[in-house]
Amino acid sequence: MLKLLGMLCILSGSTGIGLRLAGELDLRIQELLEIQKIMLLLKGEIRYMHQSLPEAFLHLSAAAPPPFCEFFQHTAEALEKRQGHTAEEIWKKNIGQDLKGLHISAQERSEFEKLGSMLGYLDVEMQVDTLNYYLEQLKLSAAGASETAKSRRRLYQYMGVLGGAALVILIF
Secondary structure (H helix, E strand, O other), X not given: OHHHHHHHHHHHHHHHHHHHHHHHHXXXXXXXHHHHHHHHHHHHHHHOXXXXXXXHHHHHHHHOOOXXXXXXXXXXXXXXXXXXXXXHHHHHHXXXXXXXXXXXXXXXXXXXXXXXXXXXXXXXXHHHHHHHHHHHHXXXXXXXXHHHHHHHHHHHHHHHHHHHHHHHHHHO
């Protein structure tokens, strides 16, 4: 009986790991799509509402889900205070603090960090053009993540079950 319980624990644990890895693929896609929505809102705030960055970020913090709402709230507050830091430094610091748990790739994170260096000091049209370029990059990243998820989702699920079964056979 104890042996059977051990087998079930190993099999369910490995299956859970496979399902979790498959789920993280979907989280990455969701986060990229959420960033895309937020950047569209930011573009509207800058282009049509002619908001300064701190004001635009405050509006975004009200509309964005966690952890993005905290990120934009902290960034807006820091931009209003400045305290000798540039907008780029504030942006990067808050990404490291508030968005460290995202499931996006290192390249996607790097592109998001670069965006902060291009906002704030350019005129409205250049900022909108920068956001348009970044939105195109996000579309490509989301499409790539979707393709990756399609090919790897079943692989992770099956490998979790089969890995657990193989471990059960080897141990018992």
